Amino acid sequence: MSVLPPGRIHHMAxxxxxxxxxxxxxxxxxxxxxxxxxxxxxDRVRIAFLGVGESKVELVEPTDDTTGVARFLxxxxxxxxxxxxxxxxxxxxxxRLGIEGxxxxxxxxxxxxxxPVAFLHPRSCGGVLVELIEAPGGPSWSALGMKPPTS
Amino acid sequence: MSVLPPGRIHHMAxxxxxxxxxxxxxxxxxxxxxxxxxxxxxDRVRIAFLGVGESKVELVEPTDDTTGVARFLxxxxxxxxxxxxxxxxxxxxxxRLGIEGxxxxxxxxxxxxxxPVAFLHPRSCGGVLVELIEAPGGPSWSALGMKPPTS
Numbered sequence: 001m002s003v004l005p006p007g008r009i010h011h012m013a014x015x016x017x018x019x020x021x022x023x024x025x026x027x028x029x030x031x032x033x034x035x036x037x038x039x040x041x042x043d044r045v046r047i048a049f050l051g052v053g054e055s056k057v058e059l060v061e062p063t064d065d066t067t068g069v070a071r072f073l074x075x076x077x078x079x080x081x082x083x084x085x086x087x088x089x090x091x092x093x094x095x096r097l098g099i100e101g102x103x104x105x106x107x108x109x110x111x112x113x114x115x116p117v118a119f120l121h122p123r124s125c126g127g128v129l130v131e132l133i134e135a136p137g138g139p140s141w142s143a144l145g146m147k148p149p150t151s
Numbered sequence: 152m153s154v155l156p157p158g159r160i161h162h163m164a165x166x167x168x169x170x171x172x173x174x175x176x177x178x179x180x181x182x183x184x185x186x187x188x189x190x191x192x193x194d195r196v197r198i199a200f201l202g203v204g205e206s207k208v209e210l211v212e213p214t215d216d217t218t219g220v221a222r223f224l225x226x227x228x229x230x231x232x233x234x235x236x237x238x239x240x241x242x243x244x245x246x247r248l249g250i251e252g253x254x255x256x257x258x259x260x261x262x263x264x265x266x267p268v269a270f271l272h273p274r275s276c277g278g279v280l281v282e283l284i285e286a287p288g289g290p291s292w293s294a295l296g297m298k299p300p301t302s
Contacts, residue, residue: 006183009203022277030236031154033156052160053159053205055159127165127227128165
């Protein structure tokens with residue numbers, strides 16, 4: 001399998017204590033476009049996406065103290081959490097990266113808020129938590145029963 | 152002064168022990184396009200830029216142990232260092248952010264490897280070190296005697 005370059009930085013995610021307080025910086029002061037705020041009860045977080053060019057900044061606010069993100073916030077404080085790169089075929093990419101010996105947190109695509117996603121372990125990525133998301137139209141969307149956004 | 156949204160994520164910078172070793176992940180495994188590797192002797196670092204869509208990933212390798220980046224690597228290990236947003240008028244942006252009360256590391260544009268830049272303090276940015284760079288054609292380029300790249 002050949003290596004297809006990722007299409008873009010889909011988003012970078014920041015862990016924050018409070019989305020409302022963080023919007024003062026990212027929306028009001030720096031001028032990023034607020035696109036959406038939503039609760040993800042299954043993950044016990046509230047998230048916001050702000051657009052900048054072809055990418056987004058995701059703000060992640062833990063809604064209780066039981067999750068990995070909440071422990072991250074408690075131990076390290078607010079800051080960078082992960083970066084997400086968009087790829088055209090996530091299953092193929094994961095197979096190839098697994099063969100290369102990378103440690104995969106998710107060995108197969110799973111349903112994310114914005115499409116099929118999988119995480120790579122920071123131990124294999126120079127201390128950076130890397131998420132991969134499949135571009136709309138890729139094969140994992142239908143395999144997971146997901147529909148790309150219409151807009 | 153009105154808030155102009157930043158045009159794009161110009162780059163995100165990662166501190167690495169070795170650019171050569173890190174290229175195996177970012178270029179060979181993940182497929183990002185290597186654009187340039189250069190020594191910045193004044194900053195005692197070696198850097199690489201890899202393209203992904205309209206953005207870049209910057210790898211920063213300290214070349215001695217006296218700098219802030221070297222201390223970052225010694226204390227925290229490899230990982231995310233900063234994100235850089237592209238703005239159209241850096242001087243105006245810094246003036247406005249200063250009035251809003253943000254802590255500026257650079258209160259005026261200075262010469263960066265890729266254009267006029269300034270850093271905002273992570274204390275004012277939710278734990279994230281934020282760099283701003285002026286888009287080619289902005290007023291700080293000529294004010295600092297810098298020429299935009301021809302390509």
